[in-house]
Amino acid sequence: MKWQITKQFDFCYGHRVWSQELNQEFSLDGCLMCRHLHGHQGTILIHLESQNLHNGMVTDFKHLNWFKSFLDETLDHKFIIDINDPLFETLLPHFKDKKNLIEHPQGYKTVDFAVLHNEPLHLHEMYQGYIIVDFVPTSEQISAWLLGIIAKKMEPLDVKVSHVEFFETPKSKSTVYA
Numbered sequence: 485m486k487w488q489i490t491k492q493f494d495f496c497y498g499h500r501v502w503s504q505e506l507n508q509e510f511s512l513d514g515c516l517m518c519r520h521l522h523g524h525q526g527t528i529l530i531h532l533e534s535q536n537l538h539n540g541m542v543t544d545f546k547h548l549n550w551f552k553s554f555l556d557e558t559l560d561h562k563f564i565i566d567i568n569d570p571l572f573e574t575l576l577p578h579f580k581d582k583k584n585l586i587e588h589p590q591g592y593k594t595v596d597f598a599v600l601h602n603e604p605l606h607l608h609e610m611y612q613g614y615i616i617v618d619f620v621p622t623s624e625q626i627s628a629w630l631l632g633i634i635a636k637k638m639e640p641l642d643v644k645v646s647h648v649e650f651f652e653t654p655k656s657k658s659t660v661y662a
Contacts, residue, residue, distance in 0.1 A: 488533040488646055489542045495555045498523035498563040499621040502570060521563070527651040528555075528627070530634055532643050543643045551634060554590070563613050564621040567593070576614060578607070585616060590633045592617050623650050623658040631660050 501518035508514050530551065534542045565572060573580035578599060585593040593616040600608055619625045627650035635645040647661040 486533055486535050487537060487542045488531055489545070490529050490531050491545055491548050492527060492529050493548075493552055493555055494525065494527050495560040496523060496525050497559050497561070499626075500565065500569065500571070501620060501622055502566065503620045523563075524652050526623075526626075527654075528630060529649040529651075531646040531648065532638065533646040534643050536642070538641075543638075543641050547638075547641060547643075550637065554633070558590070558592070559615060561613070562615045564615045564617060564626065566620050567616050567618050569620075576611070576616075578603070578611070591629060623652040623656070624660065626650060627658050627660045631662060635662060 498521060500521050504516050504518045530548060532542055532548075565575065567582060569575075572582070576595070579585060579595055584596040584599045586596050587593055595611045595614065595616075597608065597611070600611065617625075617629065619629065627648045630650070631645055631648040634648070638645060645662050647659055649657055649659045651657045
């Protein structure tokens with residue numbers, strides 16, 4: 485037997501899909517809206533599975549509280565930007581050389597605020613809003629990134645991530661399987 489549980493989380497974020505290309509035969513126009521800076525109310529569904537029940541459960545839903553905290557502290561109301569985005573230098577001018585970035589174990593970077601010690605508060609606030617990744621932040625890539633984070637964290641509980649569903653909008657979803 486195999487059991488599966490699912491937990492849903494919501495967060496707001498911004499991004500830009502600088503690599504977007506459209507085939508006009510299918511899109512009916514050439515408007516590259518996803519290349520614009522824009523935001524979403526994202527919803528992520530985490531599907532966990534196990535062939536063994538621990539105390540009658542795959543795992544306690546509370547064992548995903550850390551992920552809610554990660555979303556709230558790291559991604560909620562932040563702008564996810566690819567370090568290779570051609571607008572990187574424009575949007576993060578103090579870090580255009582891509583140095584003085586702090587690497588986090590979950591595979592993202594933030595700016596080192598020591599560089600901004602003499603800068604005004606509004607610049608600190610602006611730079612607090614960036615999460616820097618090394619991939620184009622499409623819903624597919626974001627869901628794969630988050631799946632990796634969750635899978636690694638859940639290993640000690642002997643719980644596997646079956647798949648992650650990521651709703652960029654209520655009508656647009658990507659799914660990645662482990």
